Amino acid sequence: MRNPPALHVDLEYLRTILPPHTEEDYFEYLRNLDTGSVTLYAIDEGTVVFPKVPLMRIEGPLPIVQLLETTLLTLVNYASLVATNAARFRMAAGADKALLEFGLRRAQGPDGGLSASRYCYIGGFDGTSNVLAGKLFGIPVKGTHAHAFVNSFNGVEEIKNRKLKKANSDEELDFPDLTLSWLDKICPILGVLNSETNKGELAAFLSYGLAFPDSLLCLVDTYDVIRSGIPNFCAVAMALNDIGYRAVGVRLDSGDLAYLSVVVRKSFKKIAETNLTIVASNDINEDTIHSLNQQGHSIDSFGIGTHLVTCQKQPALGCVYKLVEVNKEPRIKLSEDVDKVTMPGCKEVYRLYGQDGNALVDLLQKPEEPAPMKGSRESKRAYVSPARVEALYKPYWRDGKICQYLPTLKELREKAQNSLRHIRTDHKRALNPTPYKVSVSDQLYYFIHKLWLVNAPIGELS
Amino acid sequence: MRNPPALHVDLEYLRTILPPHTEEDYFEYLRNLDTGSVTLYAIDEGTVVFPKVPLMRIEGPLPIVQLLETTLLTLVNYASLVATNAARFRMAAGADKALLEFGLRRAQGPDGGLSASRYCYIGGFDGTSNVLAGKLFGIPVKGTHAHAFVNSFNGVEEIKNRKLKKANSDEELDFPDLTLSWLDKICPILGVLNSETNKGELAAFLSYGLAFPDSLLCLVDTYDVIRSGIPNFCAVAMALNDIGYRAVGVRLDSGDLAYLSVVVRKSFKKIAETNLTIVASNDINEDTIHSLNQQGHSIDSFGIGTHLVTCQKQPALGCVYKLVEVNKEPRIKLSEDVDKVTMPGCKEVYRLYGQDGNALVDLLQKPEEPAPMKGSRESKRAYVSPARVEALYKPYWRDGKICQYLPTLKELREKAQNSLRHIRTDHKRALNPTPYKVSVSDQLYYFIHKLWLVNAPIGELS
Known part of the structure; x- marks a missing residue:
């Protein structure tokens, strides 16, 4: 109310x-x-869906379901677009990489950014830099520091609180001194001059280490990754290691990410056997990740913003909301554009799976037709033998109440990955994917065909 | 607080x-x-701005201004992008066309849609179909009906309340009968058969006319624009005219908009001398409008959604927030990417205008330099003789208070058009515009040059 x-x-x-x-x-x-007389059927959130299959079916008094048009489209379009985009990044990067959403500043305002964080997580991302999204939705919050944090320091002498306690005792020591002695040792190993490293950057990393000795993750490209960022980071990391802490890793935010990540990994190995993380960011899109995979790289984690929350390949998803039936009578919209013609009448949708567990086809039927059965099935226009049949529509809203369990974000995220696992690889590949088959039952086919003939303007019947 | x-x-x-x-x-x-110790200078909202000129200067304690980074970027990036996109549509369509924002369903959720409505209006649109944006921001609300409204009718017999009062008397008459008699007269004039017109569509237009006899604006492409939509609309419009009302016009939402708009205008003229409005929608982008202008068309008003609220040419604006000075000392970020190098130090910005009132150049200076003067000005690297000089930065937030008048949306909209009028046409043209000059004073130039040398890694000095 x-x-x-x-x-x-x-x-x-x-x-x-x-x-x-x-x-x-x-x-x-x-x-x-009120919406007490509206019934809404939908395909479960987190399910892979295909063009031509309606995502929802809404039944109720015409003026009320008409008022829901923009509301439902606004809530579904961007959510589906960004979750799909996130899932594509996940497929490109592979299951073993960490994917972090860094998109707030490039989204359509604060709420656009919150939607992005939420649906990127469902689509397969591991965390977000949007702290409010973490608070509201329980998404893991991840991030590093800003370049400005590095720029704000001039030199090590600016650090006032120099003492750091050892991890497992109350003994304190001068942390900058320990780090500077490590820098002296590390520079010759990495083949750089101590005088080349930027001491403001070193002061920034030291301050970070002093405040968060267990979570040092440094942005190493403010001045020069190889000649300054990496030796400075390694010195702080080794000093932390001396007193019982473990550094996390570095972030690269510019330059040739494939080349730099490999050089940085080699540098780490020259100093010590470690499992340091290399995070990469900087205008990464899906094609960048495919290209990095081809070139070879040592990146463990990607921070993705702009091209995640605003999808370059398709900046907006074009779902529409169409009237298909009134008082049991089918409705068709012909339009001047053939691809705007709607498929009339109330429909049910089934996903048919093969023996290998993969989805074979989505089948649209008239609601009065019996659901397809497990086992052999034949028609004049398609032949499949499903090992499993899944009814895709479930009632979500009926008699003024939500009538399905609403999964947590984490469950939805698992559902999305699980749904993707049941789609054949050739349907999912980035380049020229095989189109997934969406079919209609014989009965629905002839029914639509007949309506087309009845409603087509006479002049076009010849 | x-x-x-x-x-x-x-x-x-x-x-x-x-x-x-x-x-x-x-x-x-x-x-x-709190932000009581922060001072924010900004270029007035609604001003045309150019790359390399910072939009805002923020001064205050480092941790606080650092916390403002994402907030300010999130609020500025999309707003600037969509206002700019709207302004480009306005330039393409010309001042005499009505531009309506229809983007809510394709925006990044409800709040993304509200931001779009707000900043499209500032950028030069005339109205929005987003009723909440109308209520919250006072933007004129415009729209027509849905295709589903047309689809929901089968025939004229479905209309129950058939009576309509004349505009200037209490006399009532049977409005469907009057309309059907007009349809008989109109069909031969337009060269279509009465039997070809869809009577469900006619019933929809009749219902609209009965409810809103002064604002009939019909979507005419549900079945066939020329053979059904236009004769049906004209019949209702002429019937309204008979009893003292004026129809508004039609909307085309599919097909060849240039061709159809011309045919529709000719059809109108065959029936009566009228000023009916033709609204066009259907996935229109900036290039569509340029193309329609080249082909010739009779469209009065454009309804634009997807390509307005999500800008195809640049889906996200990449403004950044950089530290340029700490305790009066300049800061520079070199980065691996040359275009990520920042321009250090606190700056003032002036826009210099010529005798013809057009902006000549934006000039960045050090704050201690005197503002450029009206009249002649010479430097080693630029020569301009401004007739007028405008300081672009104004303090908007100081001592915990807003310290400028905040214009209404309507004033901002006028400001944007006025600012655009002072930019030369060759800077604004869609194809290969002349780049607008952004310059730095001699003093700032040598200052930055010196800092580059000091901060550049030794290995790159050779």
Whole structure:
């Protein structure tokens, strides 16, 4: 039930923008409106879906379901787009890489950014740099520091609180001194001059280590990755190691990520046997990851922003909401554009799986047809022998109540990966994927065909 | 001041995601944080801006201005992108066309859609179909009906309340009968058969006319624009005209918009001398409008959604937030990528205008330099003789208070068009525009050059 004063304000606003002749009964109708008589069927969130298969079926009084059009499209379009985009990044990067969403600043404002964080996580990302998304949705929060943090230091002498306690005792020591002595040892090993390393950058890494000795993850490209960032980081990491802590790793945010990641990994190995993490960011898109895979790289984790929250290949998903039946009578929209013609009538959708567990085809039927059976099935236009049949539509809203269990974000994330696992590899490949088959039952086929003939303008019948 | 219980919840959440060693003082610091010591200078909203000129200058304690990074970028990036996109559509369509924003369903969720409506209006659009944006921001709300409204009718017999009052008397008449008699007269004039027109569509238009006799705007492409939509619309419009009302026009949402709009205009002229509006929608982008202009068309108004709220040519704007000075000392970030190198130090920006009122150049200076003067000005690297000089930065936030008048949306919209009028046409053309000149003063140039030398890694000095 809407808050009555807010509803009143809304109706008074509507009065100002509708023509003065608008009937009073209309406002009374709006005042008493509710969705108790609406039933909404949907394919489970997190399921892989294909073009031509409606994601939802909405039944109810025409004016009410018409009012839901923009609401449902607004909630479904971007969510589906960004979850799909995230899932494509996951497929490109592989299951063993960490994927972090860094997109807030490039999203469509604060709430666009929150939607992005939420649906990127469902699509297969591991964490977000959006702290509010972490708080609201329980998504793991990950990030490093800013370049400005490095820029803000001039030299080690600026560090005032120099003492750090050993990990497993109360003994304190001068952490900058220990680090500087490591820098002296490390520079010759890495073939750089101590004087080349930027001491402001070293001071920034030292401050980070002093505050968070267990989670040192440094951005190493503020000045020069190889001649400054890496020796500085290694010195702080080795000093931490001396007193019982473990550094996490580094982030590369510019330059040739394939080349730099390999050089950085070699540098780490020259100093010590470690499992340090290399995070890469910098305008990464899906093609960048495919290209990095081809070249070879040593990146463990990708931070992705712009091209995740705004999908370059398709900046907006074009789902539409169409009337397909009124009072049991099918409705068809012909349109001047053939691809805008709708598939009329109420439909059920089944996903048919083969012996290997992979999805074979999505089948649209008339609701009165019996569901396809496990085992052999034949028709004039398709032949499949499903080992398993899944009804894709479930009632989610009926009699004014949610009527399915609503999974947690984490469960949805697992569901999405699980759904993807049941899709054949050739349907999922980045380049020229095999189209997945979406079929209609014979009965639905002839039914639609007949409607087309009846509704087609006479001039086009010849 | 933050709401204390909400602040407490935020801090408790932060405690769960920060390392257990995090100092208690840090949380105490966050608890007492405010922006009273921050000063924010910005170029006025609605001003045309160019690459390399910072949009804002933020001064204050480093940790606080660092916390503002993502907030400011999130609020500025998408707003600037979509306002710019809207302004480009306005330039393409010309001042005399109506531009309506129809983007909510393709935006990044509900709030992304609200931001889109707001900044499209500032960029030069006339209205939005987003009713909430109308209510919250006072933007004119415009729209037509859905295809589903047309699909939902089968025939004229479904209309129950057939009576319509004349505009200037209480006399009522049977509106469907009057319309059907007009349809008989109109079909031969338009060269179509009465039997070809879809009577469900006619019933929909009739219902619209009965409810809103002063604002009939019909979507005419549900079945066939020329053989059904236009004759049906004209019949209802002429019937309304008979009894003292004026129809508004039609919307085309598919097909060849240039061709159809011309045919529709000719059809209107065959029936009566009218000023009917032709609205076009259907996946229109900036290039579509340029192409329609080249072909010739009769469209008065464009409804634009997807390609307005998600900008195809540049799906995200890449503004960044960089540290340029600490305690009066300049800061520079070199980076592995030359275009990520920042311009160090605090700067002032002036826009210099010529005798014709057009902007000549934006000039960046050191704050201690005197502002450029009206009249002649010479330097080793640039020569301009400004007739007018405008200081672009104004303080917007200082001592914990907003310190400029904040214009209304309508004023911002006028400001944007006015700012565009002062930019030369060759800078604004869609194809190969002349780059606008952004220059630095001699003093700033040598200052930056010196810093580059000091900060460049030794190995790159040769």
